[in-house]
Amino acid sequence: xxxxxxxxxxxxxxxxxxxxxxxxxxxxxxxxxxxxxxxxxxxxxxxxxxxxxxxxxxxxxxxxxxxxxxxxxxxxxxxxxxxxxxxxxxxxxxxxxxxxxxxxxxxxxxxxxxxxxxxxxxxxxxxxxxxxxxxxxxxxxxxxxxxxxxxxxxxxxxxxxxxxxxxxxxxxxxxxxxxxxxxxxxxxxxxxxxxxxxxxxxxxxxxxxxxxxxxxxxxxxxxxxxxxxxxxxxxxxxxxxxxxxxxxxxxxxxxxxxxxxxxxxx
Amino acid sequence: xxxxxxxxxxxxxxxxxxxxxxxxxxxxxxxxxxxxxxxxxxxxxxxxxxxxxxxxxxxxxxxxxxxxxxxxxxxxxxxxxxxxxxxxxxxxxxxxxxxxxxxxxxxxxxxxxxxxxxxxx
Numbered sequence: 001x002x003x004x005x006x007x008x009x010x011x012x013x014x015x016x017x018x019x020x021x022x023x024x025x026x027x028x029x030x031x032x033x034x035x036x037x038x039x040x041x042x043x044x045x046x047x048x049x050x051x052x053x054x055x056x057x058x059x060x061x062x063x064x065x066x067x068x069x070x071x072x073x074x075x076x077x078x079x080x081x082x083x084x085x086x087x088x089x090x091x092x093x094x095x096x097x098x099x100x101x102x103x104x105x106x107x108x109x110x111x112x113x114x115x116x117x118x119x120x121x122x123x124x125x126x127x128x129x130x131x132x133x134x135x136x137x138x139x140x141x142x143x144x145x146x147x148x149x150x151x152x153x154x155x156x157x158x159x160x161x162x163x164x165x166x167x168x169x170x171x172x173x174x175x176x177x178x179x180x181x182x183x184x185x186x187x188x189x190x191x192x193x194x195x196x197x198x199x200x201x202x203x204x205x206x207x208x209x210x211x212x213x214x215x216x217x218x219x220x221x222x223x224x225x226x227x228x229x230x231x232x233x234x235x236x237x238x239x240x241x242x243x244x245x246x247x248x249x250x251x252x253x254x255x256x257x258x259x260x261x262x263x264x265x266x
Numbered sequence: 267x268x269x270x271x272x273x274x275x276x277x278x279x280x281x282x283x284x285x286x287x288x289x290x291x292x293x294x295x296x297x298x299x300x301x302x303x304x305x306x307x308x309x310x311x312x313x314x315x316x317x318x319x320x321x322x323x324x325x326x327x328x329x330x331x332x333x334x335x336x337x338x339x340x341x342x343x344x345x346x347x348x349x350x351x352x353x354x355x356x357x358x359x360x361x362x363x364x365x366x367x368x369x370x371x372x373x374x375x376x377x378x379x380x381x382x383x384x385x386x387x
Contacts, residue, residue: 079382148351148369149371149376151369152368152369152372152376152379152380153375153376153379154379156366156380156383157346157356157360157364157366157367157380157383158360160353160356160367161353161356161357161360164353165353166351166352166353169351171353
């Protein structure tokens, strides 16, 4: 890719999804867009970039942006986080219906980890919602199909045999668990009317890939969807500025909450 | 330093596993089949065993059964490492005393995750 092509792609990603694409890391662009170029029948990433620029086809533009967006690829990433979430959801579910949102869910490993955890603990009454900017990843997530390599990322063998069955060369998640998740394509940069309010929103390892202004916007969009006392779970090393209206939860790195009796600032 | 016995009839797999395990701070011993592995365990019981399924002389499941009957044989964490991908067969070895299961091919990240799941890292 030429520097100009890289700048063009970075500009698209910044405008449409607030993504901070570092143009000096050319290999990252080549790697992420290489697979897309092959799928779309282009001989090189440069050819793909030129086609996007010259044709202005919306589908292709979004395919490029989606390919550059970060994606979760492991089940139970940071197991201690899931152990805590399991305890919290169990306590909340005993008092009424609980809603959880996996924002930027990628191919579904995060929300399915929660669904498995709830099944293992016999917890009912938790509504699971997951969104991503990439339709292609959502399609994969809905199928619940993972190849052996993916099925070993963070998933213990006991969980594999408990929740999955063989499906040709892959593993397919129990349909009862798959059915519990509602999916929707969402750009976190946009307000998300109609998603409702949540007790727990997970947006882990996403903010670091956004431009500063986009980060503030995403946090604001997520914050308004939190119920009083609701919690936003970021990556364990991620943090928020005070302007969000959310406060850190002591002893839970990367977790922030709406103080009870307060509605988070939009 | 914890010892891990790598039991596999493939020299290549033993070498790959050795490199990953040594990087994680394990002392590594090797055996080419279940019978050799059992002889090793009778003299020095390791903390961990990475065990192939299909091997000449004595296969992985048979070794596991015999290991668990040895004095101290309940102690090692046993992680199967095999090309077997049938859920029912994986369940069988877990029920007969294996602690974890790695499907080949694997990489260092997967092995670290499985060692953690087995309480070894």
